[in-house]
Amino acid sequence: MKQTAKLPTPDPIAQQHSDALLQQIIQTIEQHNNWLSFADFMQMALYQTGLGYYSNGLTKIGIGGDFVTAPQLSPLFSMALGNHIADVLQQVPGSNCLEFGAGNGQMAADLLLYLDSIDCLPTHYYIVEASAYFREIQKKNLAKESAHLKDKVIWLDRLPATFSGVIIANEVCDAMPVHRVQLGKELCFEQGITVANNQLQWQLQPLSNPQLAACCDNIRAYIEHVPYLTEINLQASAWLTTVGEMLAQGAILLIDYGFSATEYYHPQRHQGTLRCHYQQQVHDDPLRLIGLQDITAHVNFTALAESALVAGLHVAGFQRQADFLLAGGILELSQSAENETYQQLQNAAALKRLLLPDQMGEVFKVLSLAKEVTMQRSVISDLRHRL
Numbered sequence: 230m231k232q233t234a235k236l237p238t239p240d241p242i243a244q245q246h247s248d249a250l251l252q253q254i255i256q257t258i259e260q261h262n263n264w265l266s267f268a269d270f271m272q273m274a275l276y277q278t279g280l281g282y283y284s285n286g287l288t289k290i291g292i293g294g295d296f297v298t299a300p301q302l303s304p305l306f307s308m309a310l311g312n313h314i315a316d317v318l319q320q321v322p323g324s325n326c327l328e329f330g331a332g333n334g335q336m337a338a339d340l341l342l343y344l345d346s347i348d349c350l351p352t353h354y355y356i357v358e359a360s361a362y363f364r365e366i367q368k369k370n371l372a373k374e375s376a377h378l379k380d381k382v383i384w385l386d387r388l389p390a391t392f393s394g395v396i397i398a399n400e401v402c403d404a405m406p407v408h409r410v411q412l413g414k415e416l417c418f419e420q421g422i423t424v425a426n427n428q429l430q431w432q433l434q435p436l437s438n439p440q441l442a443a444c445c446d447n448i449r450a451y452i453e454h455v456p457y458l459t460e461i462n463l464q465a466s467a468w469l470t471t472v473g474e475m476l477a478q479g480a481i482l483l484i485d486y487g488f489s490a491t492e493y494y495h496p497q498r499h500q501g502t503l504r505c506h507y508q509q510q511v512h513d514d515p516l517r518l519i520g521l522q523d524i525t526a527h528v529n530f531t532a533l534a535e536s537a538l539v540a541g542l543h544v545a546g547f548q549r550q551a552d553f554l555l556a557g558g559i560l561e562l563s564q565s566a567e568n569e570t571y572q573q574l575q576n577a578a579a580l581k582r583l584l585l586p587d588q589m590g591e592v593f594k595v596l597s598l599a600k601e602v603t604m605q606r607s608v609i610s611d612l613r614h615r616l
C-alpha cells in the first residue's frame with residue numbers, strides 16, 4: 230500500500246453520499262456549540278445510518294477494494310485460527326462461537342467449514358455486527374459458501390447475559406471510534422472538529438470526558454517529549470470489560486494491528502496512529518473523503534489487557550500474528566491442502582502476506598484471554614512481558 234497525498238477521485242454517486250454525510254456532520258457540530266470530539270466525528274463518518282463508511286453500501290473489503298484483511302487472503306488464516314478455537318471448544322462442551330464485526334463473512338464461512346471438517350463445530354456461531362449493510366452481505370456470503378451450515382449462524386442485536394465458548398474479533402477494535410488528545414508540558418487538550426466557512430477543521434479544546442484525564446496521566450509515564458498527539462480508545466476498553474464479564478467459560482481472541490503501551494507511545498508516533506484507507510492507498514487525513522474511506526487507529530494492547538483483568542479474564546498470551554498462526558499449524562495446513570500447482574502458488578503468496586514481518590506478521594498481534602480454560606498454543610513465542 231502506498232503513502233500518498235493524491236487520492237483517486239470518487240465517482241459522482243459516491244461523492245453525493247459523501248456530501249450528504251458532510252452536511253449531517255456539519256449540522257451536528259453546529260448543534261454542539263461548534264465542536265465535536267474526534268470520537269463522535271469518527272462514529273458518524275464510519276457508522277452513520279445509511280451514509281457512514283461501514284453503512285452506506287459502498288464499502289469494499291478485499292482485493293480491489295479499499296483494504297484487505299487477513300481472512301480475505303486465504304482460508305489458511307481461518308483454519309489456523311480454527312485450531313486455536315477447537316482447543317477451547319473441546320474444553321467447554323456445548324459451547325458456541327461469537328464473532329464481532331464479521332465484515333463480509335469470509336472468516337465465519339471458512340471457520341465453520343474447517344471446524345466441521347475436524348468434527349468440532351460449535352453449537353451456534355453468533356455474529357454481532359454494527360453495520361446493517363454488512364449483516365446482509367454476511368447472510369448472502371454464508372448462504373453461498375457454507376450453505377449446509379447456515380442454520381448454525383445467528384445474528385444478535387444485543388449481547389446475551391452470559392456466554393460460554395470462543396469470542397473472536399479480527400480488525401474490529403481498530404475500527405472503534407477514538408478520542409484524540411494532545412499532551413503538553415502540564416496540560417492536556419482534546420483534538421476535535423469544528424466548522425469554519427462550511428469546512429471541517431481541527432480544533433483543540435479542554436478534555437471532553439473525565440476518563441480522558443486519567444488516561445493522559447497514565448500516558449505521561451511513557452512519553453519523553455511534548456507536545457505528543459495520540460489516540461485513546463475508550464470504546465474498546467469498555468467493550469472488552471462488558472464482553473469479558475459476559476464470558477462464563479472460554480476465551481476471547483483479539484486480532485488487530487497495534488502495540489504494547491511502551492511501543493505505542495514511542496517518540497516516532499508523536500503524531501498518533503490514525504490512518505485512512507481508500508482504494509488501497511493509505512494516508513492520515515480523516516477530514517477528506519468523508520464516508521468513503523476507512524478510518525482506523527492502532528490498538529493499545531496494554532490498555533486492552535488491563536480491561537481484561539478488570540473483567541476477571543486471564544491474559545493467556547500475546548503473540549505476533551505470525552507466531553499465532555504458526556502455533557495454529559498454518560504451515561502443516563498449507564502442505565496438506567490441495568496439491569495443485571496453482572493452489573500451491575496461492576498458498577505461498579498468502580503465507581508471505583500473513584507471516585512475513587514486513588507484511589502482516591509483525592504489526593498484527595493476537596491477544597488471547599481466557600476464563601477457566603487453558604490455551605497451550607498461546608504461550609508459543611509469547612510477548613506478555615511487553616504488555
Ligand SMILES: C[S@@+](CC[C@H](N)C(=O)[O-])C[C@H]1O[C@@H](n2cnc3c(N)ncnc32)[C@H](O)[C@@H]1O
Binds near residue numbers: 336357358
Ligand atoms: C475492518 S472491518 C473487519 C471485518 C472483518 N472482521 C475482517 O477481518 O474482514 C471492521 C468490522 O467491525 C464492525 N464493527 C465495528 N465496531 C463494532 C462493534 N462495536 N460491534 C460489532 N461490530 C463492529 C464493522 O462494521 C466492520 O464489519
